[in-house]
Amino acid sequence: MSAELGLQKWHKVIEEGSAPDALAAIIREDAVFHSPVVHMPQEGRQIVIAYLAAAGQTLGNDSFQYVRELVDGDNAMLEFTTEMDGIHVNGIDLIRFDQDGMIADFKVMVRPLKAVNKVWEQMAAMLEPLARRNGQTDGAALLEHLLDLVGLSSEALVAHLAASDLG
DSSP states (O other): OHHHHHHHHHHHHHHTTOOHHHHHTTEEEEEEEEOSSOSSOEESHHHHHHHHHHHHHHTOSTTOEEEEEEEETTEEEEEEEEEETTEEEEEEEEEEEOTTSOEEEEEEEEESHHHHHHHHHHHHHHTHHHHHHTTOSSHHHHHHHHHHHTTOOHHHHHHHHHHTTOO
């Protein structure tokens, strides 16, 4: 099963700090990342590495732990918990691996709404260098730009989530 091999690689990279070069070794060139705060899928190894490295720095603190893992063929679901600035974060990583155990697709879902907002805030700060390289002024601007690409403002996203009683 490719997911079992892929998960061995994934856990090793996580334990070693989610370094970009280590992530590159386990992510396909055509990998896709689905952010909990950006609707549009992010395509390509470099952007997937940027998001996962930033997530490793923001979510991967001393309180981070995977609490449940389900594997089915090429797919894995890993439930995690962590705390960010006093806010409890509960989330799921949905990962699809190719036949060689390389990450082909990575989706992150986070709850509750306070946690989504905290992830947004800290990921924006971590993505600031990437934003500058892409002509944006800061990480929040990059996330805003990505939302603009799909015609959604951050205010509309927060309002939608609040209306959905996801907080």
